[in-house]
Amino acid sequence: MELRGVAWDDSGLMEPDTTKRSDRDEAARVVERILARAGTAVMSGDVSASDADGEQFDREERAALRRVAGLSTELQDVTEVEYRSLRLERVVLVGMYSDDAEMAEISLRELAALAETAGSQVLDGLLQRRRTPDPGTYLGSGKASELAGIVASTGADTVVIDGELAPSQRRALEDVVKVKVVDRTALILDIFAQHAKSREGKAQVELAQLEYLLPRLRGWGESMSRQAGGQVGGAGAGMGSRGPGETKIELDRRRIRNRMAKLRREIAAMAPSRAAKRAQRNASSVPAVAIAGYTNAGKSSLLNRLTGAGALVENALFATLDPTVRRASTPDGRPFTIADTVGFVRALPHQLVEAFRSTLEEVGDADLLLHVVDAAHPDPEGQITAVRTVLAEIETLAQIPEIIVLNKADIADPGVLARLHAIAPHVVAVSAHTGRGVAELRDLIADLLPLPAVEVDLVVPYTRGDLVSRVHEGGQILHEEHTAEGTRLHARVDHALAAALRGETSAAS
Known part of the structure; x- marks a missing residue:
């Protein structure tokens, strides 16, 4: 089927015909670029894993999660949440903008990537230039009728709106186009439902889905009768009906x-x-590093490059939902933990922010934050703003040092990298795929991680090799020497280990 872009202008402004035609042509070109898959986050045949990502055992399981065409989308039982059973195989995208056509393109590209991540095929896209959404059908009755014709001609089974629909708007639009209508929030919730693996992650996603579903319940099918309170003149249906x-x-x-x-x-x-x-991690006085950032920015790839964790790497949005914590060490031998967290996105549904608050606590308890940015993205500053908006809800975040990690530097524009280096005190450009800049990042992590609190210089008897081992595991060795009396250690350690070392030294003397 030939893909086509359709653009509407419904601004209500008095403009020359040439201006309107120019707007329509530009919007049509935007849609054509999106449908051609140029520059979107998900492209067929792209293999994003590198040697540092390990065997990727979860990839086969994730690849097995594919939708089956032709299944019913009717809500048979509310215990099976409606948005877990969406039929999202053949979709038409609808976007709206008032002035900024470039941002509309970026947003619609992201929506196309979200739709593909959910397992759908994008058939067509539409952009409408309009000041504000119509309170009735979001698009307006005339444009909704045009959309119904496009849906019928393309054979689409779902319309995806690049925005959040009110329950009444969704119902009215469905009544016109005669297929399922979902908004950006429902699409993100569907992806989360597919990708959640842990018991806590599944519970968090289902809670978010139910919160979204509750005000949007409706009777499916024309045969379901409705309540008719009071007297209904001429209808023969009054009280008791x-x-x-x-x-x-x-x-x-x-x-x-x-x-x-x-x-x-x-x-x-x-x-x-x-x-x-x-x-338990805090008691061992091992510093904690948290990785945060926009979805598909390369957080899991960076974790694998730093630790060899083998976390799932997929060129898709929200591939990682459950946090992964691994152990690593600085170039000078100090250990630390590093946690990979769920990615963020523009207009992240507030239901998910609330449901995943326990996951965000991993960021709030960290000693250092690695904020990963996709430097090859058309709008990296917008990604940074979106992530910081969500992280602003974590009260302790303001006291945590932050490193802006400009990932995908091997394919990013050098001019963009130069511009982004000025946005924060600590910025480093890396490529998790090739390893470029990772050594510099390790050095910066070592500089910003807190040092163990107590400096000791003493001799540990050879009978207490366990204490020496604890210093190697959780402290910073400044100098080590083997003497006739025992192991001489000059190191920095936490308070508990310092007390144990001094106590053993006093007992030996």
């Missing part, structure tokens, strides 16, 4: 609320386990 359709919706709402309460209790019960693990 409560139909089964309304009763079913009320039951569904109650079951959703009960399920949400249960999920919140389960997530709260999982919090102590995560807190205990963090407390």
Whole structure:
């Protein structure tokens, strides 16, 4: 099928015909570039893993998650959340902008990548120039009718809106186009539902889905009767005419609320386990580094390059949902932990921010933040702003040192790299794929990580090799020498280990 771009102008402004035609032509070219897959985050045949990423055992499992065409999308039971069973095989994208056509293109490219990550095929795209969305059908009744014709001609089964639809807008638009209509939030929630693996991650995603679904419930099918309270003149349906359709919706709402309460209790019960693990790491006085950044910026690739973790690397949005913590060491031998966290995106659904708050705690408890930026992205500054907007909700973040890691430097514009180097005190350009700049990043991490608090210079008896081993594992060795009395250590260690070393030295003397 031949792909085509359609552009609308509904600004309501008095403009010459040539200006309107120019706007339509430019919007059509934008859509054509998106449909041609030029520059989007997901491109067929692209292999993004490098030798540093290990065997990638999870890749086969992830590749097996593919949608089956032709399945029903009807909501049979609310316990199977509607947005887990979306049919997203053949979609039409719809975007809207008022003035900035370039930002509209970037946003629609990202929406195309999100749709492909969810397992769909993008058939067509539409851009409308309009001051504000129509409160009824988002596009306006005339444009919604045009969209219905395009959907019918392309054989699409879903329309994806690059924005957030009110429940009434979604219902009205579905009634016109006669296929499923989802917005950007629902699409992101669907991707999260596919990719969550851990018990906590699945519970967090389901909670976010239910919060989104609750105000958007509706009766599916024309046969479901509705409640008709009061006297309905001439219709023969007055008091006592409560139909089964309304009763079913009320039951569904109650079951959703009960399920949400249960999920919140389960997530709260999982919090102590995560807190205990963090407390164990903190008790060992091993510094913690957290990786954060925009989705598909290369966070997992950087983790693999620094630690050999073998975390799943995929050229797709939100490939990583569950945090991965690994151990690494600085060039001078000091150990630290490094955590890979979930990526962020523009207009990240607030339901997900709330649901994944426990995951964000990994960032708040870190001693150093690696903020990974896709330097090859058309709008890296926009990515930085989007990530910082989400991270601003973490109160302790302002006190955490930050390194801006400009990833994909091997394919980025040198002019963009030069411009981005001025945005923060600590900026380093790397390529997690080739290893370029990683040594410089390791050195910068070593400079910014906190040093162990206590400096000791003493002789440890050979009978206490366990203490020497603890110094090697959790301290910084400044000088080590083997003498007749024992191992002479000049090192920096935490308070607990310093007390154990001094106590052993005093007992030996």
